[in-house]
Structure formats: structure tokens, C-alpha cells
Amino acid sequence: MSRTFRAYRIFEAADGKFERKIVERKTDDLPAGDVLIQVHYAGLNYKDGLSSSGHKGITKEFPHTPGLDASGVVVESNVPQFHTGDRVLVTGYDMGMNTDGGFGEYIRVPAGWVVPLPSAFNLRQAMIVGTAGFTASLALYKMEMAGQQPKMGELVVTGATGGVGSMAVAIFSKAGYDVVASTGKSEEYEYLKKLGAVRCEGREYCNDEKKRPISRSKWAGGLDTVGGNTLATLMAGCGKNGSIGVCGLVESPKLETTVYPFLLNGVNLIGVESAETPMETRLIIWDKLSTIWKPDNLEDMAIDTTLDQLDGYVVKILAGKTRGRVVVKHQH
Ligand SMILES: NC(=O)c1ccc[n+]([C@@H]2O[C@H](COP(=O)([O-])OP(=O)(O)OC[C@H]3O[C@@H](n4cnc5c(N)ncnc54)[C@H](OP(=O)(O)O)[C@@H]3O)[C@@H](O)[C@H]2O)c1
Incomplete structure (x- = not known):
């Protein structure tokens, strides 16, 4: 019919x-x-x-x-x-x-x-989560497989008021991390704190104009939705053995960096590709989203x-x- x-x-x-x-x-x-x-x-x-x-x-x-x-x-x-x-x-x-x-x-x-x-969500709530929540969770799943743990220190999230960014702030804090939200919208600091951010910073916090290849450790890891110099800055400022999830390109698809973050700090650059995630992993991620990582603030x-x-x-x-x-x- x-x-x-x-x-x-x-x-x-x-x-x-x-x-x-x-x-x-x-x-x-x-x-x-x-x-x-x-x-x-x-x-x-x-x-x-x-x-x-x-x-x-x-x-x-x-x-x-x-x-x-x-x-x-x-x-x-x-x-x-x-x-x-x-x-x-x-x-x-x-x-x-x-x-x-x-x-x-x-x-x-x-x-x-x-x-x-998943029984934890109704049809509308599943779409509040959607690709954005799935991607943020997939990033954390892969970062933790590479050794990320809350005791290592703060995770930074760029593009924090966006779909992936908001979900990452909520999910990472639910998973026990102290989350620093980087945003271009200073009027949304209260929103981000309500989602679980311990602190909010402007975009410049994660975008080093001087393009230093390595800096003092400013975060223990993070998720970047922005790309370009922001991603290079996240790598340069990452602490020992921390992971930076790479998922977006709203600033730029380019990445200009050096090998120093890898060689001197053992930083892991974690690729995040949600669309073709195999069903076996997909179900693990939805299970985490429905239980231990379920955002409180949908x-x-x-x-x-x-x-x-x-x-x-x-x-x-x-x-x-x-x-x-x-x-x-x-x-x-
Ligand atoms: N790899 C994957 O599987 C996957 C999955 C989903 C999404 N993505 C990608 O992730 C990115 C975000 O997706 P989304 O759906 O969350 O988009 P979105 O809701 O539009 O969020 C993007 C956020 O980035 C910030 N932003 C925008 N323009 C910027 C600029 N020029 N420089 C720095 N920050 C800027 C803004 O947040 P603030 O104002 O708070 O800074 C904006 O809200 C996109 O590139 C998307 O393609 C990838």
C-alpha cells in the first residue's frame, strides 16, 4: 500500500x-x-x-x-x-x-x-540524543579504551553549546569527569553549567593564536568539534597520555601541528566516525547512553x-x- x-x-x-x-x-x-x-x-x-x-x-x-x-x-x-x-x-x-x-x-x-x-527513552528523547549524543559517547568510549580516566584531570569540550558539544558536556560529567566547556556564546555559560560543566571559557581558551606546538598542560584530554587551529591547540595543551577525540570541522578541516604532543606527552589523537559504526559497537554505545551515561538534562x-x-x-x-x-x- x-x-x-x-x-x-x-x-x-x-x-x-x-x-x-x-x-x-x-x-x-x-x-x-x-x-x-x-x-x-x-x-x-x-x-x-x-x-x-x-x-x-x-x-x-x-x-x-x-x-x-x-x-x-x-x-x-x-x-x-x-x-x-x-x-x-x-x-x-x-x-x-x-x-x-x-x-x-x-x-x-x-x-x-x-x-x-532503548527502553530508557521515548521516541522524542531518542532524537534529543540522536547522532550528537551517540557521537559524544562513541568518543568517550574510544578515549577510555586509550586509557582516559577521571583522575587524570579535566576534559575540555569545544563548540560546547552545539549538539555534539552539549551532549559531550552532559555525558562526560555524568561519567565522572570535570568538564571545561569552550564556547563562543558567553550568554550560555549558565546553560553549560546546568549541563554539568565545572567551568566555561571563551573560544580563545582553545585557540592559541601563537600556534605554539606544545604548551604547559591545560587539560587531561578533550573532544573537539571544531577542527583547524582549535584542534592543534587541544593537542599542544594536552597532559601526559591524554586523548583528544576529533569529530568536527566547523572552523576548518585542516590540521597543522607537529609531532611534539605525541613524542613528548604521549597524546592520543582519537578519530570519531559515528555514521558507519558497526551494529555491535552501536548497541554497546546505546546501552551506555541508556544507563551509566544517560544525560540528566535532556x-x-x-x-x-x-x-x-x-x-x-x-x-x-x-x-x-x-x-x-x-x-x-x-x-x-
Ligand atoms: N565524526 C562524526 O561522526 C560526527 C558526528 C556528528 C557531528 N560531527 C561534526 O561535529 C561538528 C559539530 O556538529 P553539531 O551537529 O554538533 O553542530 P552544531 O550543533 O552546529 O555545533 C557546532 C558548534 O560549534 C561552534 N562553532 C560554530 N562555528 C564555529 C567556528 N567558526 N569556530 C569555532 N566554533 C564554532 C558553536 O558552538 P559555540 O558557540 O558554543 O562555540 C556551534 O554551536 C560538525 O563539524 C559535524 O559535522 C561529526
């Missing part, structure tokens, strides 16, 4: 410009896949902003429906592991990149992308919106002006 639904869709015009429109679609037009899901909530990520503005590094072919994150209810399944009525979430893989994503009221995806909704991080209001938030996230997580409620 084909169903009609609404989707926020990106079109490429003949002049190479991109247009964003809410259109009607049919489920028959969705890509082939094992599981058809009625999407109840979606989450907005920086990458969705890039896809929505026609970034060909993210989305190669248009028209396209972005949305890396979706939660909802299974309405059709070709596989035994999922049944009609199951509550599920999907984050990452190719969804929202080159497969129609959560900014449509239905998605059809391979069964291997689908995670049963509501403080959430901005609720609808498909009709989404475009304004797409513009804002590209300008670095959102706070926490924007959650889109589909009206069924």
Missing part, C-alpha cells in the same frame, strides 16, 4: 542553485529497503545543514530529503527481526546523505541500520520544532547559532 506523506526536500535548479521546499511524496517513491518506518521525530545535525544547502561532499544527487536521525514506528517489514508496531531509531549510515532521511514523514531503510528503541538541550519551521533552524545551524538539539516532530 502506497501512503502519501510530507517531506522537506532539496532541489537543484538548472543554474546550480538549491531550493528547499516541503512537498508531498508517496512511500512507493522511497528507496528499496527492508523496513518502512513512520517517522515521529527527527533530529537536526550540522551535516543536515550542509546537505540542505546542496553540499555535494555530503549529498551527490538531488532532489533529496535530508535527516541523519529518525525515530518512529515500523509499518512494514520484510525481515523477521522487525515487526509492525516496533518502536525504533535510525542514526547515520547513509540515511539523510544519499538515502532519503528523517525530514520526511516516512523512511525505508535496510534492517541493518535499525536499532530497537529537556534543557531540546528545542522542539515542526517540519514547517525547520528551514529557519537549518539556516541557524549553518551559522553556528543553534543551542543543543533541534528536534522535529512530524504531525501524523
Whole structure:
């Protein structure tokens, strides 16, 4: 049975410009896949902003429906592991990149992308967490595998009011770390302290204009969502055997550094790639997110919106002006 639904869709015009429109679609037009899901909530990520503005590094072919994150209810399944009525979430893989994503009221995806909704979350809460919370947790998981421990000292988080940044502040402090939040928004210090930051600093705290290859130890480790000189500064100021998780590039994809942080301080540079995380690890991360790392402050991080209001938030996230997580409620 084909169903009609609404989707926020990106079109490429003949002049190479991109247009964003809410259109009607049919489920028959969705890509082939094992599981058809009625999407109840979606989450907005920086990458969705890039896809929505026609970034060909993210989305190669248009028209396209972005949305890396979706939660909802299974309405059709070709596989035994999922049944009609199951509550599920999907984050990452190719969804929202080159497969129609959560900014449509239905998605059809391979069964291997689908995670049963953890009982600790409802469908909306799962999207407050979304790719951002998953990425922050994956970073901590890998940093701890490399030896990071709370007793080593403070962890710094850059881009702290963003989606990944806010989640990292909340999750790292829940995991027992003293978290220093670096942000360009001094008016949000109270917000970050409420999430668990022991201290807030301006962006310059983690962006050494003098580009010193190594400095005195300023943090025991950290998570960088920003890239460029900020990442180089995080490495230069990291204490002995600390880990720096690398997950974003809102400042720059470039990294200019030296080998000194590695040679003199044994610093670990930890790559964080959430989208293709294998299902086995994915389930471990969702289990931690649902239990020992479950953020206490989900509501403080959430901005609720609808498909009709989404475009304004797409513009804002590209300008670095959102706070926490924007959650889109589909009206069924
Ligand atoms: N590797 C992965 O698997 C993965 C997963 C998710 C996201 N990411 C990446 O992580 C980054 C953050 O994603 P997000 O969804 O959390 O985005 P977001 O919500 O827009 O957060 C980005 C934050 O970075 C700060 N910022 C913006 N422009 C900046 C600039 N020019 N210089 C320094 N800081 C700036 C702002 O925070 P303040 O105002 O507080 O400084 C902003 O809120 C993006 O690059 C995204 O692609 C990677």
C-alpha cells in the first residue's frame, strides 16, 4: 500500500542553485529497503545543514530529503527481526546523505541500520540524543579504551553549546569527569553549567593564536568539534597520555601541528566516525547512553520544532547559532 506523506526536500535548479521546499511524496517513491518506518521525530545535525544547502561532499544527487536521525514506528517489514508496531531509531549510515532521511514523514531503510528503541527513552528523547549524543559517547568510549580516566584531570569540550558539544558536556560529567566547556556564546555559560560543566571559557581558551606546538598542560584530554587551529591547540595543551577525540570541522578541516604532543606527552589523537559504526559497537554505545551515561538534562538541550519551521533552524545551524538539539516532530 502506497501512503502519501510530507517531506522537506532539496532541489537543484538548472543554474546550480538549491531550493528547499516541503512537498508531498508517496512511500512507493522511497528507496528499496527492508523496513518502512513512520517517522515521529527527527533530529537536526550540522551535516543536515550542509546537505540542505546542496553540499555535494555530503549529498551527490538531488532532489533529496535530508535527516541523519529518525525515530518512529515500523509499518512494514520484510525481515523477521522487525515487526509492525516496533518502536525504533535510525542514526547515520547513509540515511539523510544519499538515502532519503528523517525530514520526511516516512523512511525505508535496510534492517541493518535499525536499532530497537532503548527502553530508557521515548521516541522524542531518542532524537534529543540522536547522532550528537551517540557521537559524544562513541568518543568517550574510544578515549577510555586509550586509557582516559577521571583522575587524570579535566576534559575540555569545544563548540560546547552545539549538539555534539552539549551532549559531550552532559555525558562526560555524568561519567565522572570535570568538564571545561569552550564556547563562543558567553550568554550560555549558565546553560553549560546546568549541563554539568565545572567551568566555561571563551573560544580563545582553545585557540592559541601563537600556534605554539606544545604548551604547559591545560587539560587531561578533550573532544573537539571544531577542527583547524582549535584542534592543534587541544593537542599542544594536552597532559601526559591524554586523548583528544576529533569529530568536527566547523572552523576548518585542516590540521597543522607537529609531532611534539605525541613524542613528548604521549597524546592520543582519537578519530570519531559515528555514521558507519558497526551494529555491535552501536548497541554497546546505546546501552551506555541508556544507563551509566544517560544525560540528566535532556529537556534543557531540546528545542522542539515542526517540519514547517525547520528551514529557519537549518539556516541557524549553518551559522553556528543553534543551542543543543533541534528536534522535529512530524504531525501524523
Ligand atoms: N565524526 C562524526 O561522526 C560526527 C558526528 C556528528 C557531528 N560531527 C561534526 O561535529 C561538528 C559539530 O556538529 P553539531 O551537529 O554538533 O553542530 P552544531 O550543533 O552546529 O555545533 C557546532 C558548534 O560549534 C561552534 N562553532 C560554530 N562555528 C564555529 C567556528 N567558526 N569556530 C569555532 N566554533 C564554532 C558553536 O558552538 P559555540 O558557540 O558554543 O562555540 C556551534 O554551536 C560538525 O563539524 C559535524 O559535522 C561529526
